[in-house]
Amino acid sequence: MARKVPAGFGLGRVFDVSRINGDPLAEGPSPQELEGTSSAAEAVDRRLSRFLVGEGVRLSTEDTGRANGFYRPAGQMIAVSDRLRGDQRTRTLVHEAAHFLADHRGHVARADAETVAESSAFVVLAHFGIDAGAYTFPYVAHWAQDKAVLRRNLTEVQGVAAGLIAGIEEAGVAE
Numbered sequence: 001m002a003r004k005v006p007a008g009f010g011l012g013r014v015f016d017v018s019r020i021n022g023d024p025l026a027e028g029p030s031p032q033e034l035e036g037t038s039s040a041a042e043a044v045d046r047r048l049s050r051f052l053v054g055e056g057v058r059l060s061t062e063d064t065g066r067a068n069g070f071y072r073p074a075g076q077m078i079a080v081s082d083r084l085r086g087d088q089r090t091r092t093l094v095h096e097a098a099h100f101l102a103d104h105r106g107h108v109a110r111a112d113a114e115t116v117a118e119s120s121a122f123v124v125l126a127h128f129g130i131d132a133g134a135y136t137f138p139y140v141a142h143w144a145q146d147k148a149v150l151r152r153n154l155t156e157v158q159g160v161a162a163g164l165i166a167g168i169e170e171a172g173v174a175e
Helices: 039-054 086-101 110-127 133-143 147-173
Strands: 058-062 069-072 077-081
Touching: 039 058, 039 086, 039 110, 039 147, 069 086, 077 086, 086 110, 086 147, 110 133, 110 147
Parallel strands: 058 077
Antiparallel strands: 069 077
C-alpha cells in the first residue's frame, strides 16, 4: 500500500479578532476558595508543617494583606493568612511549600513560579483526596495563558509534587 506524504500547503482564510465589533469577551472564572475542613486536609497540614519545620522553614500565621500567603526565601519563612481556615488554609500552605521546595528566589519568572507552585499543590492535594480544582484551574489558567509556560514547567511540577508527597508521608510515620 502506498504511503501518502503531504507535498505542500494550501491557502486558507485567517480569522483576526481585531476585525470584530461588540462587547468585550467575558473574563474567565476566578479561583474559588475551598470550603470546609476535611480530616485529610488537617492531616496534610499537620504533617507538612512538621516536614517544613524539620527543613528549617519558619511558619507563621499572620495578616498577609490581600494575599493568601507568601514564601520569603531570605528568611526561609512561609506565612499563611490568619483569615484562612480548613482546606483553603492547607491548600495555601502546600502552595507556599511548593515555592520553598522549588527554590523560588526571585530569579524565576513569576508566571513560571506561580504555575509550578499551584500545579504542584493541586497534585499533592489530589494525592491525599482533596479536590482543589475550583481554585487551581482558574489560577493556573491566569498565570499560564501562554501554553509554553505550562509545558516548560511540567517536569518541575512533577518533581516538586513528588518531593512534597514524600515529605508529608514521611512526617506521617512519626504520628
